[in-house]
Amino acid sequence: MRIGKLTSSELQKYVFDKTVAKNPEILQSAGLAEDCAALRTPKILLLTTDPITATGNNAGRLAITVSANDVAVSGGTPLCCLLTIIAPTTASAEDVGKFMKEAHETAEALGVDIVGGHTEFSEAVNRMVVSCTMLGTTRRIVKSSGAKAGDSIVMTKSAAIEATAIMANDHADKLLKNGLTTEELVEAREYIAKVSVVEDAKIVWKQNVSCMHDVTEGGVFGAVTELAEASGLGAMIYADQIPVTHLTAKICKILDVSPMRLIGSGSILIVTPDPEKVVKSLRNNGVDATVIGTMRSKKEVTAIGVGKSERLKSAPDELLLIK
Incomplete structure (x- = not known):
């Protein structure tokens, strides 16, 4: 058992060697006794932070990817x-070194520098807890509150991408005992490779887009509800149009959860008055895209399907309900 910080030599070996800055904007990166990173940029600076608490598997990859998204x-x-x-x-x-290796490889693939942070052992946690604060630059902010009544909602890829990988890692025994094949389990775990939306988002930056929002905790239904609340609007969602892969559906059935209410990093909701152009642009670049609903002035979010209608409200992610 150990408590407190890593030693200086451990920090150098397991952390600092994975935080060498390459972007010219970085004036000072992580280092022993350095309290801050420093950067110079003439552009608008974007800042976000996200913890990884839903799973211990792939934590290094998810920490970087989710914040970059x-x-x-x-x-x-x-x-x-x-x-x-x-x-x-x-x-x-x-x-810690294993985590940092995974984080470093993911960051490097995205062109992101890990420039600092904090590392310690503590009795306050019973498994590794990670938080990533990401900084980015832009010349134009795309706000989640920019939706307008009448805009269409376009969804990329499919529902519950991140959750599919998490469930395959964290509940493998139960899934295999209840009909999932070994090959399907391996395939589901590989969904982790789909969680980044950085390149997908770039495709639509120059399109006529009112706002964008990545699908995280609470799933597609949660993300639409957040968009509506942020914009002071409501929405009508066509639940039967939301893409769900056969594998995701099978896993959700075994674990008795809804793919619509599961963490879904890897998918973006794009609100636009020109859905045909946005969908075409995405598909031409190899990204699946589907119109799943419409923003409306009536301040309620409703999902309609075959013969039923459901008014949506904020709810906990169903990943937390799996026993």
């Missing part, structure tokens, strides 16, 4: 980030 759907390019890692006393420096 927030910057991308706000119209920006992710530039650098700060990572806070609180590890349980049963963990080791090597465990």
Whole structure:
């Protein structure tokens, strides 16, 4: 058991070697006794922060990707980030190193520099808790509150992408005992490769877009509800038009959860008065896109399907309900 910070040599070996800045805007990066990172930029600076609490698997990858997604759907390019890692006393420096290796590889693929953060062992947690603060730059902010009545809602990819990977990792035994094949389990775990939306968002930056929002906690239904509340509007969602892969549907049925209410990083909701052009642009670049609803002035969010209608309200992500 250990408590407190990593030693200087451990920090250098397991952390600082993975935080070498490459972007010219970074004036000062992570280093021993350095309290702040520093950057110079003439553009608008975007800042966001996200914890990873739903799973311990792929935490390094998710920490970077989810925060980078927030910057991308706000119209920006992710530039650098700060990572806070609180590890349980049963963990080791090597465990931190494994996390940092995954985070470093993901950040490097996205062109993001890890420029600082904090790392320690603590009795306050029983598994590694991570928070990523991402900074990005843009010349035009795409706000989540910019939707207008009559705009269409376009969704990329499919529902519950991130949740599919998480469920396949965290509930493998139950899934295999109830009909999921080993091949399907492996495929579901590979959904983690689909969670980034950075390149997808770039495709529509120059389109006639009112706002964008990535699908995270609460799933598609939660994301639409947030968009509506932010814009002071309501929405009509065509539930039977929301794409759900066969594998996601099978896993959700076994675990008795709805794909519409599961964390869905990897998918974006794009609100636009020109849905045909947006969908065509995305599909031409290899990204699946579907019109799933319409924003409306009546301040309620309703999902309609085959023979039924449901008024939507904010609700906890159903990933938390799995036993």
